[in-house]
Amino acid sequence: MDNQKLATLLFPHLKHTRSYYEEMYPKRELDEKAMVTRFAPSPTGFIHMGSLYASFVSYVYAHQSKGIFYLRIEDTDQKREVENGIENIISDLKKEDILFDEGPTIGGKYGPYIQSERKEIYEAFVYDLILKGYAYPAFESKKELEQLRKLQEKEKKRIGYYGKYAKGRDLSLEDIQKHLENKDSYVIRLKANGNFEDKFEFKDCIKGKILLPSNDMDIVLLKQDGLPTYHFAHVVDDYLMRTTHVVRGDEWLSSVPVHLQLFRLLGVKPPKYAHIAPLTKKIGEHVRKLSKRYDKECSMSFYQEEGIPTNAIKIYLATLLNTSFEDYYLSNQPASILDFNFTWKKMSVGGSLFDLTKLLFLSRTYMSRLTAEALYQEILPFYREKDPSFYQTITADAIDTIRILNVERTGKKPRKDFATYQDIKKHTWYMYDTYYFEDKQMPRALIKEEYDLSLVTCYFKEIYDVQDTKEVWYEKLKEYIEKYQYARTVKEYLHNPGKYKGHVGDFCEMIRVFLFCSLETPDIYELLQILTKARILKRLDIYKKI
């Protein structure tokens, strides 16, 4: 077979040869240790937890090594294409604050970063393979392939296009010419040179040494529509874009023999591979991959709706990446993800169960460590979008809101009652007069019959002084209630219940319920300080009228 003739027959209008592109995309000038990684999704919808995890891993390693992280869109399957697919991915990544250095829209020296725009590049490489006798056209129809599969099933042979079943290998140049004249549709296949019985050792960054069979499948390189398959696009793109580390789901592990063979036939050094285990979920006794369709915690919109901070998600993902990160994060006060040294070897080999509870715990810690100002800035976009009326309330007096957010935040043991942005409204609404006086939707604690309104009112009118320090305030409060048969401490009361009407706790409860509509609030002293005496009395006033 005259390979040159075959190649020109198939690609009479080839624009450039392979070497043209190799010169155009030279080796990157980076540190030896710098990693070039990528996130390569198909534009088939929104980003979910699984793909975020994969992109996060790539992003972290590239940035830690002062390398490059880029985005490449794998849109070679036109059937699966979704409207605005690319825009959705880019805007999701932006929302999650995973910034890429090169990619569609922002460009870069190694573009185009959308596979459908790289058609002629793939053609140049296929042309090269044909010249070397490593690829050939095959004209089987879907039906014929289906029949082949049935035959192999019957014969109990491995299924696929290989060895003696690869009939396209035997076609003569004349046969091919005839097919082309008939305008028969065809694909370009790899002429595999491996033997399935031969095993070779492959070293994965995460999984370690793995024994794999060498590839003998004549897989499709270029589909009928002229676009490449994943396998071929991966090899060409990651070579030309000079990727050093391919991070992808471990469902690709079994395709590694194909990919390594392609790199070898092209005479090119393959990248390192890191196959990550999927995030899983336990349903009863069954464990399965976290699914976009069935699990709410898989789609990013769930986190956006709940107001779970992006940073909290990342901290959680980082603990899945290397568990030791968790120790580092919890025991260091400013703790930045990029400052931690992640290693491949510490990544889990099997699938990790996705634990929303733990994520929320980390979120609580994260939010407790923010300054009130920073927290305020973080919640603004959330409420502007999800709850405009609360947004208006908190922005009407920003200083007041920041004071509210600052309650019990500055001490050694800051409060940890916010796990989501939504929790903020849940725990602070009663501090705003608009909600206190009007909003009947908010859950209000019941006023019990034994509550003594006049005792509380009298206390605020005559005893309470905003100027008091916390110690003085508390001392005065206890002195006051003692006069009305309330015990100074709970212990005292428990020692001698018959002697008292109640104890400090009971009195504080009345204040809570009357003034804050709730049985659970942070330190009353701080809340009262923010409220001021005038507003306190105004609030108590409404109960008299009832």
Add this chain to the structure above:
RNA sequence: GGCCCGUUGGUGAAGUGGUUGAACACACAUGCCUUUCACGCAUGCAUUCAUGGGUUCAAAUCCCGUACGGGUCACCA
């Protein structure tokens, strides 16, 4: 069915032949602190590392079999 990978508590896991009484964190339980709640603190929670066998003075750690779980076998990625 062939091939590949995995299996340490409810969860994430540390640990690759001998100070491991199997770390640490989440969850759970109890108690302390406390004006409630959220924290914080203390204690408890795997006599044992899926299972059977082997190697060894010694195994969660090495070898073989079994079971279970996951992945893959497309002109999808």
